Amino acid sequence: MITVVGAGLGGLTLACVLHRHGVPVTVYDMDASAGARTQGGQLDLHEHNGQRALETAGLTEEFRAIVHAGGGAQRVLDRHGAMLAELPDDGSLTRPEALRGDIRRILLESLPAETVRWGKKLISAAPVGGGRHQLRFADGSTAVSELLVGADGTWSKVRALVSDERPVYAGLCYIDTYLHDVDERHPEAARAVGAGAMYALEPGRGFLAHREAGDVIHTYVVINRPLEWFTRAALTRERVAAEFAGWAPELVALIADSDTTPVLRSIHRLPDRHRWTRTPGVTLLGDAAHVTVPGGEGANLAMLDGAELGRAIAADPGTALQTYEETMFRRSESEAVAARETIDLIFGAGAPQGLVSLLNG
Numbered sequence: 001m002i003t004v005v006g007a008g009l010g011g012l013t014l015a016c017v018l019h020r021h022g023v024p025v026t027v028y029d030m031d032a033s034a035g036a037r038t039q040g041g042q043l044d045l046h047e048h049n050g051q052r053a054l055e056t057a058g059l060t061e062e063f064r065a066i067v068h069a070g071g072g073a074q075r076v077l078d079r080h081g082a083m084l085a086e087l088p089d090d091g092s093l094t095r096p097e098a099l100r101g102d103i104r105r106i107l108l109e110s111l112p113a114e115t116v117r118w119g120k121k122l123i124s125a126a127p128v129g130g131g132r133h134q135l136r137f138a139d140g141s142t143a144v145s146e147l148l149v150g151a152d153g154t155w156s157k158v159r160a161l162v163s164d165e166r167p168v169y170a171g172l173c174y175i176d177t178y179l180h181d182v183d184e185r186h187p188e189a190a191r192a193v194g195a196g197a198m199y200a201l202e203p204g205r206g207f208l209a210h211r212e213a214g215d216v217i218h219t220y221v222v223i224n225r226p227l228e229w230f231t232r233a234a235l236t237r238e239r240v241a242a243e244f245a246g247w248a249p250e251l252v253a254l255i256a257d258s259d260t261t262p263v264l265r266s267i268h269r270l271p272d273r274h275r276w277t278r279t280p281g282v283t284l285l286g287d288a289a290h291v292t293v294p295g296g297e298g299a300n301l302a303m304l305d306g307a308e309l310g311r312a313i314a315a316d317p318g319t320a321l322q323t324y325e326e327t328m329f330r331r332s333e334s335e336a337v338a339a340r341e342t343i344d345l346i347f348g349a350g351a352p353q354g355l356v357s358l359l360n361g
Contacts, residue, residue: 001026002313003135003145005125005158007034007116009100010286010302011151012107016057017310019111028135028143030121034108039101041176041218042071042210043299046095050300053307062106063098068213071097073196076356081192081200081248084352085359089196097196099212100299122157131281133161147317148282149309151302154268156288162276167268170293172204172347173230174265175221175240177258182217186257188250193217200251201352205243207254219254220265224347227266235262269293272336275329283321285309290332295339301332 002018004011007029018025031037045051045063054063072089108116121138128134128144135143150158154167182190192198193209200207204224212218221240223230233239241256255262269292283289286302305328312320345354 001145002147002149003028003143004149004151005029005122005135006151006153006156006286006288007031007104007108007118008151008153008286008302009103009107009299010306011149012104012111012116013053013057013303013306014149014151014285014310015115015306016059016107016110017307018313019115020058021310021314023310023314025115026143027116028120028122028137029116029118030138032119034104034116034118036118039099039104041100041220042068042097042212043100043103044072044095044097044296045103045303046297046300047093049297049304051093053300053303056307056311057107057110059106059110062110063103064093064096066098066102066106067093067096068098070195071197071211071213073194074359075194075196075198076352076359077192077198077200077248077251078352079200079202079244079247079251081250085356086194087359097210122152125158125161125282127161127281133282145281147313147321150282150284150288151286151306153287154291156284158282159284159288161282162279162284163274165270165274167270167291169227170267170269171226172222172224172267172293172343173227174208174267174294175223175235175255176260176263176265177219177221177237177255178260179217179219179254179257180259181215182211183215186217186253189217189253189257192248192250193254199346199352199355200247201346201355203349203351204347206347206351207251209254217254219258221255221262222347230264230266235264237262267293269336272340273329273333278322278325283309283325285328289328290336292336292339293343295335295342297335297339301335304331
């Protein structure tokens with residue numbers, strides 16, 4: 001029996017691949033149910049990792065059915081709302097957009113209902129010999145794993161079994177906001193964002209907005225400040241909007257007129273070359289293994305981790321963890337470096353011209 005902690009996209013991809021190969025698997029997750037909280041915005045799943053993972057899980061057709069048509073369009077605006085660059089959605093499936101919640105749903109629907117045990121917040125995990133580990137949950141229950149996989153994100157409890165590293169603040173935060181019924185209630189903002197993704201950037205701050213299905217705009221307001229700036233006072237719409245005084249009203253409206261309370265997402269990262277000595281009976285995937293700044297590959301990498309680990313276990317449980325980790329370590333280091341370069345391009349001293357040049361080819 002394989003034990004997975006965390007029913008995010010990486011953990012569920014692993015479970016789906018194992019189930020497809022007839023390998024018993026149980027997933028423990030802290031949420032009370034699959035619908036206990038929202039799952040975030042749109043993701044562009046890439047052919048070489050996220051889509052490849054879903055193919056391994058046998059879910060290619062299910063994924064194509066949830067793609068947001070037109071969501072691949074991109075545009076860059078300046079602080080006054082003027083267009084600097086624009087790319088239409090070419091209709092290809094190279095980097096199609098889909099809601100994270102929909103991707104999670106198709107993964108869950110491909111698993112037997114009893115696979116995921118909800119309401120199981122992991123408190124600790126400790127070795128008990130022979131590569132097995134005892135898990136202790138907040139509800140007082142326990143379980144013993146034969147092979148344990150930590151897919152429990154940035155603040156993984158499982159990570160302590162293999163590594164002493166803890167994520168450190170990366171210097172910026174994302175603030176989630178939503179506008180609903182945008183064509184009717186927020187037409188100026190809707191026109192600014194367009195049909196896909198909109199970037200309005202300056203060094204150290206800006207807006208990343210996506211037009212999502214259901215007449216919704218989901219915005220990440222990005223500010224490069226010490227973490228204490230965000231936590232020393234209430235993070236209100238007004239306080240965040242004040243950081244963008246002088247910007248175009250249709251851009252400021254993405255935060256000032258938000259239909260939801262702003263949600264802080266502080267960005268933390270592990271070392272680019274985060275590795276550990278092979279530890280019997282346990283490994284990590286996704287953000288638990290290699291959380292870094294958001295360069296567009298995080299969910300894709302987690303899903304590919306899950307798919308490759310699942311295939312390795314199905315092929316040879318005895319060598320699976322070593323085989324998986326050797327490949328994952330190399331890939332995650334390369335992607336962490338690339339993610340930092342992407343953030344520098346988007347929010348560095350040359351913003352927004354770096355992104356404009358990239359889109360213009």
